[in-house]
Amino acid sequence: MIEVTDLYKEFNGVPVLKGISTTFEKGKTNMIIGQSGSGKTVFLKCLLGLHKPDSGIISFDGRKHTELDIKSHRQLRQEIGMVFQGGALYDSLTVEENIMFPLKMFADQSVSEMLDRVNFVLKRVNLTDSNKKFPAELSGGMQKRVSIARAIVMNPKYLFCDEPNSGLDPNTATVIDNLIQEITQEYQIITIINSHDMNSVMEIGEKIVFLKNGVKAWEGSNKDIFKTENEAIVNFVYSSNLFKKVREAYLNETK
Amino acid sequence: MNYIEHVGKYFLMLKQVFKKPQKWSVFKEMLFREIEDLGLKSLGIIAFISFFVGGVVAIQTALNVDSPFIPKYLIGFATKRSMILEFAPTFMCVILAGKVGSYISSSIGTMRVTEQIDALEVMGINSLNYLVLPKIIATLFFYPLLILLAMFLGIYGGYVAGTLTDLFYSEDYIYGIQLDFKPYFVQYALIKTLVFAFVIATIPAYHGYYVKGGSLEVGRASTQAVVWTSVVIILLNYFLTQMLLG
Numbered sequence: 136m137i138e139v140t141d142l143y144k145e146f147n148g149v150p151v152l153k154g155i156s157t158t159f160e161k162g163k164t165n166m167i168i169g170q171s172g173s174g175k176t177v178f179l180k181c182l183l184g185l186h187k188p189d190s191g192i193i194s195f196d197g198r199k200h201t202e203l204d205i206k207s208h209r210q211l212r213q214e215i216g217m218v219f220q221g222g223a224l225y226d227s228l229t230v231e232e233n234i235m236f237p238l239k240m241f242a243d244q245s246v247s248e249m250l251d252r253v254n255f256v257l258k259r260v261n262l263t264d265s266n267k268k269f270p271a272e273l274s275g276g277m278q279k280r281v282s283i284a285r286a287i288v289m290n291p292k293y294l295f296c297d298e299p300n301s302g303l304d305p306n307t308a309t310v311i312d313n314l315i316q317e318i319t320q321e322y323q324i325i326t327i328i329n330s331h332d333m334n335s336v337m338e339i340g341e342k343i344v345f346l347k348n349g350v351k352a353w354e355g356s357n358k359d360i361f362k363t364e365n366e367a368i369v370n371f372v373y374s375s376n377l378f379k380k381v382r383e384a385y386l387n388e389t390k
Numbered sequence: 391m392n393y394i395e396h397v398g399k400y401f402l403m404l405k406q407v408f409k410k411p412q413k414w415s416v417f418k419e420m421l422f423r424e425i426e427d428l429g430l431k432s433l434g435i436i437a438f439i440s441f442f443v444g445g446v447v448a449i450q451t452a453l454n455v456d457s458p459f460i461p462k463y464l465i466g467f468a469t470k471r472s473m474i475l476e477f478a479p480t481f482m483c484v485i486l487a488g489k490v491g492s493y494i495s496s497s498i499g500t501m502r503v504t505e506q507i508d509a510l511e512v513m514g515i516n517s518l519n520y521l522v523l524p525k526i527i528a529t530l531f532f533y534p535l536l537i538l539l540a541m542f543l544g545i546y547g548g549y550v551a552g553t554l555t556d557l558f559y560s561e562d563y564i565y566g567i568q569l570d571f572k573p574y575f576v577q578y579a580l581i582k583t584l585v586f587a588f589v590i591a592t593i594p595a596y597h598g599y600y601v602k603g604g605s606l607e608v609g610r611a612s613t614q615a616v617v618w619t620s621v622v623i624i625l626l627n628y629f630l631t632q633m634l635l636g
Contacts, residue, residue, distance in 0.1 A: 212514030217508075226500075226504075239413065
């Protein structure tokens with residue numbers, strides 16, 4: 136379990152996170168949602184250790200992230216997989232080399248063992264026959280798949296995704312969402328997704344943390360969203376007419 | 391941020407760079423790649439420029455030595471001294487600061503803005519050590535060889551220019567380049583090259599690594615990197631000359 140207690144972070148005197156506390160559980164697809172500028176990317180980067188919080192505690196299965204020395208911190212990071220918004224694939228490396236990179240750095244395996252593992256994860260993300268291609272030769276969806284494959288190649292305990300389906304068409308976005316959810320359940324990992332795509336939230340958000348102006352304004356599951364009367368989340372989620380109608384239909388059905 | 395803060399941040403960066411590589415096999419692979427990118431791929435331009443610079447120095451010296459009392463072998467002597475003392479180590483390193491400096495700064499800067507450096511950090515990799523140390527070792531190892539080649543080609547360029555233009559006899563030129571040869575001057579040039587190589591690898595890396603924003607900022611960082619690397623090379627050249635020859 137990842138536990139966050141009273142997390143504060145400010146930049147040049149401007150508070151961005153104002154005392155956030157929450158927990159993220161194993162085997163669940165956790166989502167952080169909120170408007171642009173609500174602090175969700177900073178929150179995710181604090182969880183990853185890319186930003187140092189000003190105060191507060193982040194604990195990964197009892198290990199306090201904020202109190203670890205550099206060596207233990209690096210050790211913990213090897214248990215983390217990350218899918219970046221733009222993929223963050225290394226341009227000069229092929230798909231195969233990109234995925235093999237963490238193995239080369241941290242696993243004591245022969246080249247054939249590493250290749251087997253690479254092929255296994257590529258098959259898992261339904262991307263075969265692309266081993267020798269460079270990232271620039273792939274579509275957005277394929278790059279996201281490679282990024283997911285690289286994130287899971289080391290069997291991580293924690294998977295972080297920063298807007299994994301931004302810039303993708305609805306079909307591909309759904310495929311990526313389902314893939315992340317399947318991987319989360321299959322490997323029983325803690326997955327945290329930063330998103331403002333409401334389709335993803337309603338589809339796979341087993342636990343949702345809603346941030347507004349750096350404060351946790353609401354938390355619950357995708358099912359709870361239909362029932363909640365919390366003004367902040369209702370205004371955010373049902374800002375589109377389509378979702379308003381869906382909610383009305385749901386509420387009428389359950390009356 | 392003022393200049394002192396930048397200098398402080400630069401030295402803090404170096405502290406992170408000079409750590410033991412996390413995996414020697416990966417470091418070795420990166421080192422060979424950097425030797426190719428930063429060294430071998432600069433061979434052509436350095437050979438071309440040094441050959442023609444040597445030729446121009448010889449021609450200009452010959453055209454300015456019009457007194458019958460000044461022996462013609464001084465053309466070879468002057469070309470040799472200029473190439474060894476200044477043109478090869480300093481002029482070529484300024485050229486390399488432009489070519490290699492912009493490459494280092496823009497490649498690391500692009501990795502920064504496309505989150506590739508964040509991806510390394512998230513994996514638990516010391517990104518500065520992984521990206522910058524192989525560049526430093528590659529330049530320190532390869533640039534002295536490159537500068538030795540530049541010295542040779544510059545002097546040879548002078549010889550070719552003289553024989554093609556008939557401004558001096560080749561025997562005079564060969565006698566001039568052998569006259570009063572001081573090996574210490576080559577050592578001095580190589581010491582300067584090592585210092586400049588370090589500067590060429592680290593200042594652009596600093597500008598690229600700490601870039602914030604998008605492609606426009608990467609371009610700006612690249613320009614700043616070239617300017618500052620050249621300025622630092624010129625300043626260090628002055629101090630090193632004073633220290634080693636003064």
